[in-house]
Amino acid sequence: MENNSSVVLQSEKVGVLHLYINMIRKFYKSILALAVVVSISLGNATAQDSTSAASAAPAAGAGGDVAKGEGLFKNNCAQCHAVTAEVVVGPGLAGIEERRDYAWLKKWINNPMGVIGSGDKYANELYAKYNKTQMTAFGAFGDDEVKAILAYVKSAAAPKVEGPVDPNKVTQPAETGGGKFINVILISLLVIMALVLVALLGILQLLNRLSGGESLESSASFGEKLKASFKNIAANKTVRSAIVWAFILLATKATFDGMYGIGVHQGYAPKQPIAFSHKLHAGEMKINCAYCHTGVYKGKQSGIPSANICMNCHNAIKRESPEIQKIYSAIESNKPIEWVRVHNLPDLAYFNHAQHTNVGGLECKNCHGEIEKMEVVQQRSSLTMGWCIDCHRKSEVNGKDNGYYTKLMEAHSLVSKGAMKVQDNGGLECAKCHY
Ligand code: HEC
Ligand code: HEC
Ligand code: HEC
Ligand code: HEC
Ligand code: HEC
Ligand code: HEC
Structure with a gap:
C-alpha cells in the first residue's frame, strides 16, 4: 500500500518533469532552426565582402580655393608633381611661389613650351635638367584655376594643423566585417546551447532524485553525482538530437558558403602580358588613377589605357627595358596590348562608375582595395549581388x-x-x- 502510493506520486512528478524536458526540447529546436535561418540570410547578405565601406565623403578643404585647387591638382598635376620637394616626373612644387612670380607661373602653366621657346633662361635650364620632358599645357586654366592650385600647393606643403574632426569623414570599417558578424552570432548560439545544457543538467539531476535514483543518494560524493549526470545526459534524447542538429547546422553553413562561392572570383589576380605595376605607377609615382582610367569619373566604364598613354612617358623613360619594348611592338604592329580582364560582372547586371565615384563620392579603394599597393591587380571584393545590396543599405x-x-x-x-x-x-x- 505505502509502496504503491509513493510510486503513483513519483510517476506524477516524473510526468511533470517530462513536460519540462519537452518544453526545453522545443525551445532548443526553435533556437537551432532560428540559427540556420539567421546564418543563411546573413551569409547571403554580408559575408561576401571585406572592402566595401560606408560612403566615404571626401574631406572638405579649409577654404573654397584650396578645395578647388586640390581637385585640380590631383586630376591634372599629381601624376608628375608632388606638393613636397620630392621629384616625381617634374620638380616638387613646394615653395614654388618663392622661386617664381605669379605672372611667370600663369604663363608657364598655360603654355610651358611657349615659355621655353621664348628663350626664358630659367625655363630652358629646367627643361634641360628634366631631360627635355615636356610638361602638358593647361591653356584653359584662368587666374581662378591657377590661383586655386597655388593656394592648395601652399597649404599642402605647410605643416598640418590638426583641425576639428570632420563628421563627414567615414572611416573604413574593419576588414571582413561581415564574416566577423556571423562568427559572433555562431559563438553566442554556442553560449546559449551551453547554458541550456547546464539547465538540463540541473533538471535531470532533480528528476533523478525525485524518482528515487539510487546513484544520487545525498551521501554520494560530488564526483559520483557528476558522473551519473553525464551518463544521464549522454542517454538523453534531447542532447543527442542537439548534437545531430549542430552537425546539420555546420554542414548547411559549409554548403551555402560553397554555393555562394560559385562564380565568385574574389582574389583573382591573373598574370598580365606586360609586368605593369600599380604599386610603382599609382603608389610610388602617385599618378592619378583617372590619368589612365580616363572614363572613371565620367562614364560607365573606367576603361583600360591605350598604349599611347604609356608613351607619354615611356617614349623617354626606360626605352631599353624588354617590358617597355612590348609597348613599342604593340604600337608598331598596331595591335592593342591584350590585358587580361580582372573584374567582370555578368551581362545581366548594370554597373556605372561615374554614379559611384563622381556622384556618390566613393573612392576606388572602397571597392577595389588598395590598388596602389599591388604589383599585380587583384579582385578584392566579391562583386556579388549581396555585396552591392549590402553597401546600398549602409551608405x-x-x-x-x-x-x-x-x-x-x-x-x-x-x-x-x-x-x-x-x-x-x-x-x-x-x-x-x-x-
Ligand atoms: C606630364 C607631366 C607633367 C604634368 C601633368 C604637369 N607638369 Fe609641371 N612640370 C613637368 C616637368 C617635366 C617640369 C620641368 C620642366 C620641363 O621639363 O618642362 C615641370 C615644371 C613645372 C613648374 C616649374 C617648377 C619649378 O621648380 O620651377 C611648375 C610651376 C609646374 N610644372 C606646374 C604644374 C602644374 C600646376 C600642373 C598641373 C596643372 C603641372 N605642372 C602638370 C611635368 C608635368
Ligand atoms: C599608368 C597608368 C595607370 C594608372 C595610373 C592606374 N592604372 Fe589601373 N590599370 C592600368 C593598366 C594598364 C591596367 C591593365 C593591366 C592590369 O590589370 O594590371 C589596369 C588595371 C586596373 C584594374 C583592373 C581592371 C580589370 O581588368 O578588371 C583596376 C581595378 C585598376 N586598374 C584600378 C586602378 C586604380 C584604383 C588606380 C589608382 C590608384 C589605377 N588603376 C591607376 C593602368 C593604370
Ligand atoms: C607619368 C609617367 C608614366 C606613365 C604614363 C607610364 N609609366 Fe611606366 N614607368 C614610369 C617610370 C618613371 C618608371 C620607372 C623607371 C625606372 O625604374 O627608372 C616606369 C616603369 C615601368 C615599367 C618597369 C620597366 C622596367 O623594366 O623596370 C613598366 C613595365 C611600365 N612602366 C609600363 C607602363 C605601361 C604599360 C604604361 C601604360 C599603361 C606606363 N608604364 C605608363 C613612368 C610612367
Ligand atoms: C561601397 C559601396 C557601394 C557598392 C559596393 C556598390 N554601390 Fe551602388 N551606389 C553606392 C552609392 C553611395 C550610391 C549613390 C550614389 C549617389 O547617387 O549619391 C550608389 C548608387 C547606385 C545606383 C543608382 C541608384 C539610384 O537610385 O540612382 C546603381 C544602379 C548602383 N549603385 C549599382 C550598383 C551595383 C550593380 C553594384 C555592385 C556591382 C553596386 N552598386 C555596388 C554605393 C555602392
Ligand atoms: C562602388 C564600387 C566601385 C568603385 C567605387 C570603383 N569601382 Fe571600378 N569596378 C567596380 C566594378 C563592380 C567593376 C566591374 C564592372 C563590370 O564588369 O562591368 C569595376 C571595374 C573596373 C575596371 C575594369 C574596367 C571597367 O571599366 O570595367 C577598372 C579599370 C576600374 N574598375 C577602375 C576603378 C577606379 C580607377 C576607381 C576609382 C576612381 C574605381 N574603379 C572605383 C566597382 C567599383
Ligand atoms: C544594387 C544592384 C542590384 C540590385 C538592386 C539587384 N541586383 Fe540582382 N544582381 C546584381 C549583380 C551585380 C548580380 C551578379 C552577381 C554575380 O555575378 O554573382 C546579380 C545577379 C542576379 C541574378 C542572377 C543570379 C545568378 O546566379 O546569376 C538574379 C536572378 C537577380 N540578380 C535578381 C534580382 C532581383 C529579382 C532583384 C530585385 C529584387 C535584384 N536582382 C536586385 C545586382 C543587383
Whole structure:
C-alpha cells in the first residue's frame, strides 16, 4: 500500500518533469532552426565582402580655393608633381611661389613650351635638367584655376594643423566585417546551447532524485553525482538530437558558403602580358588613377589605357627595358596590348562608375582595395549581388553640392529621421541594376 502510493506520486512528478524536458526540447529546436535561418540570410547578405565601406565623403578643404585647387591638382598635376620637394616626373612644387612670380607661373602653366621657346633662361635650364620632358599645357586654366592650385600647393606643403574632426569623414570599417558578424552570432548560439545544457543538467539531476535514483543518494560524493549526470545526459534524447542538429547546422553553413562561392572570383589576380605595376605607377609615382582610367569619373566604364598613354612617358623613360619594348611592338604592329580582364560582372547586371565615384563620392579603394599597393591587380571584393545590396543599405546618398538631391533629402527628412541611404533612393530596385 505505502509502496504503491509513493510510486503513483513519483510517476506524477516524473510526468511533470517530462513536460519540462519537452518544453526545453522545443525551445532548443526553435533556437537551432532560428540559427540556420539567421546564418543563411546573413551569409547571403554580408559575408561576401571585406572592402566595401560606408560612403566615404571626401574631406572638405579649409577654404573654397584650396578645395578647388586640390581637385585640380590631383586630376591634372599629381601624376608628375608632388606638393613636397620630392621629384616625381617634374620638380616638387613646394615653395614654388618663392622661386617664381605669379605672372611667370600663369604663363608657364598655360603654355610651358611657349615659355621655353621664348628663350626664358630659367625655363630652358629646367627643361634641360628634366631631360627635355615636356610638361602638358593647361591653356584653359584662368587666374581662378591657377590661383586655386597655388593656394592648395601652399597649404599642402605647410605643416598640418590638426583641425576639428570632420563628421563627414567615414572611416573604413574593419576588414571582413561581415564574416566577423556571423562568427559572433555562431559563438553566442554556442553560449546559449551551453547554458541550456547546464539547465538540463540541473533538471535531470532533480528528476533523478525525485524518482528515487539510487546513484544520487545525498551521501554520494560530488564526483559520483557528476558522473551519473553525464551518463544521464549522454542517454538523453534531447542532447543527442542537439548534437545531430549542430552537425546539420555546420554542414548547411559549409554548403551555402560553397554555393555562394560559385562564380565568385574574389582574389583573382591573373598574370598580365606586360609586368605593369600599380604599386610603382599609382603608389610610388602617385599618378592619378583617372590619368589612365580616363572614363572613371565620367562614364560607365573606367576603361583600360591605350598604349599611347604609356608613351607619354615611356617614349623617354626606360626605352631599353624588354617590358617597355612590348609597348613599342604593340604600337608598331598596331595591335592593342591584350590585358587580361580582372573584374567582370555578368551581362545581366548594370554597373556605372561615374554614379559611384563622381556622384556618390566613393573612392576606388572602397571597392577595389588598395590598388596602389599591388604589383599585380587583384579582385578584392566579391562583386556579388549581396555585396552591392549590402553597401546600398549602409551608405548614405552623397548630397554635397548636388541640388538634385537637396530636394529629395528634404522630402526624406519629412518621413524619416535617419540619413537618406542609397536604398531609400531606389538602390534596392531590381531594374536599377538589371537590364
Ligand atoms: C606630364 C607631366 C607633367 C604634368 C601633368 C604637369 N607638369 Fe609641371 N612640370 C613637368 C616637368 C617635366 C617640369 C620641368 C620642366 C620641363 O621639363 O618642362 C615641370 C615644371 C613645372 C613648374 C616649374 C617648377 C619649378 O621648380 O620651377 C611648375 C610651376 C609646374 N610644372 C606646374 C604644374 C602644374 C600646376 C600642373 C598641373 C596643372 C603641372 N605642372 C602638370 C611635368 C608635368
Ligand atoms: C599608368 C597608368 C595607370 C594608372 C595610373 C592606374 N592604372 Fe589601373 N590599370 C592600368 C593598366 C594598364 C591596367 C591593365 C593591366 C592590369 O590589370 O594590371 C589596369 C588595371 C586596373 C584594374 C583592373 C581592371 C580589370 O581588368 O578588371 C583596376 C581595378 C585598376 N586598374 C584600378 C586602378 C586604380 C584604383 C588606380 C589608382 C590608384 C589605377 N588603376 C591607376 C593602368 C593604370
Ligand atoms: C607619368 C609617367 C608614366 C606613365 C604614363 C607610364 N609609366 Fe611606366 N614607368 C614610369 C617610370 C618613371 C618608371 C620607372 C623607371 C625606372 O625604374 O627608372 C616606369 C616603369 C615601368 C615599367 C618597369 C620597366 C622596367 O623594366 O623596370 C613598366 C613595365 C611600365 N612602366 C609600363 C607602363 C605601361 C604599360 C604604361 C601604360 C599603361 C606606363 N608604364 C605608363 C613612368 C610612367
Ligand atoms: C561601397 C559601396 C557601394 C557598392 C559596393 C556598390 N554601390 Fe551602388 N551606389 C553606392 C552609392 C553611395 C550610391 C549613390 C550614389 C549617389 O547617387 O549619391 C550608389 C548608387 C547606385 C545606383 C543608382 C541608384 C539610384 O537610385 O540612382 C546603381 C544602379 C548602383 N549603385 C549599382 C550598383 C551595383 C550593380 C553594384 C555592385 C556591382 C553596386 N552598386 C555596388 C554605393 C555602392
Ligand atoms: C562602388 C564600387 C566601385 C568603385 C567605387 C570603383 N569601382 Fe571600378 N569596378 C567596380 C566594378 C563592380 C567593376 C566591374 C564592372 C563590370 O564588369 O562591368 C569595376 C571595374 C573596373 C575596371 C575594369 C574596367 C571597367 O571599366 O570595367 C577598372 C579599370 C576600374 N574598375 C577602375 C576603378 C577606379 C580607377 C576607381 C576609382 C576612381 C574605381 N574603379 C572605383 C566597382 C567599383
Ligand atoms: C544594387 C544592384 C542590384 C540590385 C538592386 C539587384 N541586383 Fe540582382 N544582381 C546584381 C549583380 C551585380 C548580380 C551578379 C552577381 C554575380 O555575378 O554573382 C546579380 C545577379 C542576379 C541574378 C542572377 C543570379 C545568378 O546566379 O546569376 C538574379 C536572378 C537577380 N540578380 C535578381 C534580382 C532581383 C529579382 C532583384 C530585385 C529584387 C535584384 N536582382 C536586385 C545586382 C543587383
